Amino acid sequence: MRDIHFPGRSTVHAANGMAATSHPQATLAAIDILRAGGNAVDAAIAAHAVLCVVEPFSTGIGGDCFALLVKGGQGEVIGINGSGRAPAAARYEWYAERGISQLAPDSVHTVTVPGAVDAWAKLLADHGTMGFDRVLRPAIRLAAKGYVLAPIVADRWTAATERLSHDRSARRIFLPGGAAPGEGAIHRQQALARTFRAVAKQGRDGFYRGAVAADMVAHLRAHGGLHTEDDFATQVADYVTPITTRYRDHDVYQIPPNGQGITVLVMLNILAGFDLAKHDPVSVARLHLEGEAARLAYADRNTFVADPSQAAVPVRAILSEAHARDLRAKIRMDAAMTNVPLPSLPPQQDTVYLSVVDRDRNAISFINSLFQSFGSGFCSPKSGVMFHNRGLGFVLDPTHPNCIAPRKRPMHTIIPGMLMRGGRVVMPFGVMGAHYQPTGQVHLLTNVIDYGMDVQAALDCPRAFHYAGEYDLERGIGDDVAGGLARLGHRVVRSGTTHGGGQAIRIDWRQGTLVGGSEPRKDGCALGY
Secondary structure (H helix, E strand, O other): OOOOOOOOOOOEEEOOOEEEEOOHHHHHHHHHHHHOOOOHHHHHHHHHHHHHHHOOOOOOOOOEEEEEEEHHHEOOOEEEEEOOOOOOOOOHHHHHHOOOOOOOOOOHHHOOOOOHHHHHHHHHHHHOOOOHHHHOHHHHHHHHHOEEOOHHHHHHHHHOHHHHHOOHHHHHHHOHHHOOOOOOOEEOOHHHHHHHHHHHHHOOHHHHOHHHHHHHHHHHHHOOOOOOHHHHHOOOOEEEOOEEEEEOOEEEEEOOOOEOHHHHHHHHHHHOOOOHHHOOOOOHHHHHHHHHHHHHHHHHHHHHOOOOOOOOOOHHHHOOHHHHHHHHOOOOOOOOOOOOOOOOOOOOOOOEEEEEEOOOOOEEEEEEEOOOOOOOOOEOOOOOOEOOOHHHHOEOOOOOOOEOOOOOOOOEOOOOEEEEEOOEEEEEEEEEOHHHHHHHHHHHHHHHHOOOOOHHHHHHOOOEEEEOOEEEEOOOOOHHHHHHHHHOOOOEEOOOOOOOEEEEEEEEOOOOEEEEEEOOOOOOEEEEO
8 A cells, every 4th residue: 555644646446347547527438438338448439539528638539549458358459550641642752842851740741631530430330339429428518518627738738829829720719718728717619519429420431521521621721731531531440460578477568560569568678688676666777777778669669660551660570589689788787878869759748548447357458649739730610620740750751661651650659558467458558648658658567567566656656758868857756866867878857847647457356356547647537436
């Protein structure tokens, strides 16, 4: 049990079902679905639809999603890739001819076709027990009748004022009266409610065909986009075979590229050769090893990860023990590495991740995102769809496997995780936060596996992120540790931001119960019944 002399959260325990999300309304929606007889898939999609309304800077139906699902708590890990593709007209040459060598975050050309709704439809049809008409009711109600802004949501919303200002419909919907609504304010999204109703009635075609699609395409093309209604109509989510590695006596599963989940597995493969448990969890040695492993793994990510349908991604070689040994040998305990390639993309912190486990122990790890805060900042006027800017994951270099191309998926940062042991689910887990996610997942997993922390303590533990040549430490890491890392040669900074936001539900098979934890850096909670 945690030390109750200090502030913090207790783990949540329940016998039947549990959900953990970044917003109380979303967690409540999931529990309501479970108690009404729905399963984990139904509950996850209901919860995420609510998050599209109440946490609009992080996620939306104009974004992408990935999920990992284990039915009955054991056996096959099912993966789905719900990331969208570039328009058919998005040729590298088109950008080169116009002198565009790098996409700006608020460029319409960063908008790939949203993939989330098609993935939701597939999951519900193949693995759910309810239809869109049922699971979207909570989101429709909140969008139409209003919801109250939570503290962190309000803060991030205000910080995105400039991003929201350049598009007329985004200003109208999200800056009512010319300013972001503050904490405790009630906000409504009537246009989004109408779009949800269209999906509830017509399924995925209510989004990808007809009036909603026409509105989205017209708005994007009015701002210079290359999108067509055919690009939307032909969007398809794909089932994929998860990739995995063994860490200590556990099996860790991730979605394969074009996602960055392989980065988690490379980091774990490196760290498997070190005895982390002999170092304090918030120590110079532990954070040095974590940071060095991240630098090496992210270099692999930036070199190799791309859409495997249009580029060769050497997954087997990247995950081989030989490769792990080579990378591990580069790490010294007395000095930081030099000349490691730096990440090529700016760090971001916006995404939502949720976990749900039901009474039959169906377990889903589900993540959905707009990428940057409020995505591209473009919002379709009649349908109220805020578009992500996932195209920032592309590079404009024809020699790189991740170069933009027609109908290609960009390198993706959002990654759900599933922890297994002996063929049974131990924990659906994830840590949102764009490029931080691999580091965050590894930090969470090693807290649980190496340090024996419960899921809430593992999420509470102070975090650090080695990215773009800097080691950014949260305030919970003391100056003595910061100084020790600096003496090893790390460029230590304190930006003032926190890193990521996670959720996790552990299945206690011995007692037949569930143990949940929720991110203290977000507004949400875990609930069970």
